[in-house]
Amino acid sequence: MGKTTAEKIFAAHRRDNPSGENVVLDLDVVMCHEITTPIAINDLVERGLDRVFDPTKIKVVIDHVTPSKDSKTATQAKILREWAHRQNIKDFFDVGANGVCHALFPEKGFIRPGNTVIMGDSHTCTHGAFGAFAAGVGTTDLEVGILKGVCSFRLPATMKVNINGTLPDGVYAKDVILKIIKDLTVNGATDKVMEFVGPVVDEMTMESRMTLCNMAIEAGATCGICMPDRVTAEYLWPFISGAYSTVDEAVADFSKWHSDADADYDSEITFDVAELVPQVTYGFKPDEVKDVPDMEGTPVNQVYIGSCTNGRIEDLREAAKILQGRTLAPGVRGILAPATPLVYSTALAEGIIQIFMAAGFCVTNPTCGACLGMSNGVLAAGEVCASTTNRNFNGRMGKGGMVHLMSPLSAAAAAVKGCITDPRNI
Amino acid sequence: MKNFSGSALFLDRSDINTDEIIPAKYLTENSKQDLKPFILEDLTLAGFDQSRDIDKAGVIVTRANFGCGSSREHAVWVFEVNDINVVIAEGFARIFRQNMFNCGMLAIELPAADIDTIMAMGADVQIAVDLEAATLTAKGNQEVTFDFDLNSFDKDLVGAGGWLAYADSKY
Ligand code: SF4
Numbered sequence: 001m002g003k004t005t006a007e008k009i010f011a012a013h014r015r016d017n018p019s020g021e022n023v024v025l026d027l028d029v030v031m032c033h034e035i036t037t038p039i040a041i042n043d044l045v046e047r048g049l050d051r052v053f054d055p056t057k058i059k060v061v062i063d064h065v066t067p068s069k070d071s072k073t074a075t076q077a078k079i080l081r082e083w084a085h086r087q088n089i090k091d092f093f094d095v096g097a098n099g100v101c102h103a104l105f106p107e108k109g110f111i112r113p114g115n116t117v118i119m120g121d122s123h124t125c126t127h128g129a130f131g132a133f134a135a136g137v138g139t140t141d142l143e144v145g146i147l148k149g150v151c152s153f154r155l156p157a158t159m160k161v162n163i164n165g166t167l168p169d170g171v172y173a174k175d176v177i178l179k180i181i182k183d184l185t186v187n188g189a190t191d192k193v194m195e196f197v198g199p200v201v202d203e204m205t206m207e208s209r210m211t212l213c214n215m216a217i218e219a220g221a222t223c224g225i226c227m228p229d230r231v232t233a234e235y236l237w238p239f240i241s242g243a244y245s246t247v248d249e250a251v252a253d254f255s256k257w258h259s260d261a262d263a264d265y266d267s268e269i270t271f272d273v274a275e276l277v278p279q280v281t282y283g284f285k286p287d288e289v290k291d292v293p294d295m296e297g298t299p300v301n302q303v304y305i306g307s308c309t310n311g312r313i314e315d316l317r318e319a320a321k322i323l324q325g326r327t328l329a330p331g332v333r334g335i336l337a338p339a340t341p342l343v344y345s346t347a348l349a350e351g352i353i354q355i356f357m358a359a360g361f362c363v364t365n366p367t368c369g370a371c372l373g374m375s376n377g378v379l380a381a382g383e384v385c386a387s388t389t390n391r392n393f394n395g396r397m398g399k400g401g402m403v404h405l406m407s408p409l410s411a412a413a414a415a416v417k418g419c420i421t422d423p424r425n426i
Numbered sequence: 427m428k429n430f431s432g433s434a435l436f437l438d439r440s441d442i443n444t445d446e447i448i449p450a451k452y453l454t455e456n457s458k459q460d461l462k463p464f465i466l467e468d469l470t471l472a473g474f475d476q477s478r479d480i481d482k483a484g485v486i487v488t489r490a491n492f493g494c495g496s497s498r499e500h501a502v503w504v505f506e507v508n509d510i511n512v513v514i515a516e517g518f519a520r521i522f523r524q525n526m527f528n529c530g531m532l533a534i535e536l537p538a539a540d541i542d543t544i545m546a547m548g549a550d551v552q553i554a555v556d557l558e559a560a561t562l563t564a565k566g567n568q569e570v571t572f573d574f575d576l577n578s579f580d581k582d583l584v585g586a587g588g589w590l591a592y593a594d595s596k597y
Contacts, residue, residue, distance in 0.1 A: 015597070019579035024597070035453050036498065042456065049594065065454075072454035079456075122497040122521060138499035138525035144593045152524075152579070152589070186441055187491035191520050220494060222520055285441060372450040372496075393445040393495060395468040 002260025006156035006193040009133040013116045024152045028115040030145040034062045036120030038079040040143040052087045053149035060084045061093040064368040065375045099340030099366035102126040102308035109239025113228035113254045118151050125216045129209035131228030131257045157266035158193045163200040165274035170424035173208035174407035177215040178279035182289035190220030206235040207312045214309045218286035228254035281405040284394040295420045302333045302385040303415040307371045310388035311339030313346050315408040320352045322412035323359040329418030334361035335377045337369045373397045386414035428511040430555040432484010443495035448504045458503040465504045485553040486513040493522025527580045528589040534574045
């Protein structure tokens, strides 16, 4: 019997089998941000265990609230900063160099096919786009990861998600994953690895694959995974050109992580995207999804473009197509948070920032910002936001606020119309 | 080991998420105790009144996919500091479930029919867990004992007082 990608990664990293169902894996990358790590650091210090298993495998960023907004967030940043310095962690990203973790770390080439990755953040599943096993964990798992370089998981059951057809104009990875979550529900992939395959995924850029894998957790999945291929190798080339003589050689090597043809899947589902239209959430759960035309005319107060889901350069380019030569509808606030400094500077060089500003958008520094309602765009009670983020939970962007999740193109369309509207008609 | 018994608090809804259990704005607290008053602050559920119900609660009984959403362990700590060390549900989100055992607490899965039975026992239901036997007894207007699955690793985590103590002695 063949193996799935996740099974191959588990087999290559197995440290221990504490029971028939559980395995303890050696970790290649442990990522940390300032919201969930400081408590772990304080606890390790209190226990007299202020050490790290390998400073080169720990990646640290201040991203959720940055620059710090008050004494409490400044303290969190300080704890993380001093720890990174004390533990000799070189890959530490502070104000000026920082950006949203799941956009910044891939851009730095930290995630490679076959890796095991954890972070104290549920959207760590994003990094499965590189053919890695990447899972969000709590603070205790993070502490053990920092200290020992291991994490426990149940044996992975893989759900194969075939995505067939060709994406119609105006329809993006975000629409595909929203539709998948709608069909699976928020509990449909709990404890499973979602393996995204098929011609649509093959055609996707790494940015789009990250959007797809980013929201696997919203269906309950442990991780999303895409097969590492030429697109992966070309994206990573600046970082792997020392290890391989050609891209072809990297592609061939990466294929060892592909699921075998006779792999045993827990389940399999198939989507055809040929007839898919732009998707949007309407309630407080990410599976409460409708076609955008069915929400046409829903007024919005704010439009937020950014986050680890859709704050990358291709997302900004798509939004700019609509914003070019247009302005925000009266009474609508627009906020753009490029996900990383590189996204920001690339958007500046391409004139995209100018397009957003001419349209009337506020451009913030790279940060999570309004996505989790901690800074930069919190809603007042009763306000509505068209957002490119990944969660619409009650209170997520501010108590009493309503968040409609959608693609960058749909968000830009909402910005210029002042209501949810079909971007294909603009 | 922690206290695994107490008065049941019924949260009769599926998909209760971590933002409802502890909103993100409290994630700037650097002490578990400081989270205490904010438990389930954003949960709107018919019949649930945070100011009335939390003080006497010792065990949560709820439906499917409890603890979905964010990885924040604050969602477990906020129960711990309110002396709630057991959550009984039809099912859990993976990270929440793991966080419970990692803290030496119990996330117990029961079939929907058993949850129905417990919730039908009246307003005052006392629950006690026998870890060795992997059973729990619910006593309301009747008394029923249920078996649950507890794998050996999860049991070892509870016995060790959590994953850090377990891992530090073993790896
Ligand atoms: S952008 Fe939002 S979802 Fe992504 S890591 Fe930041 S807070 Fe989490």
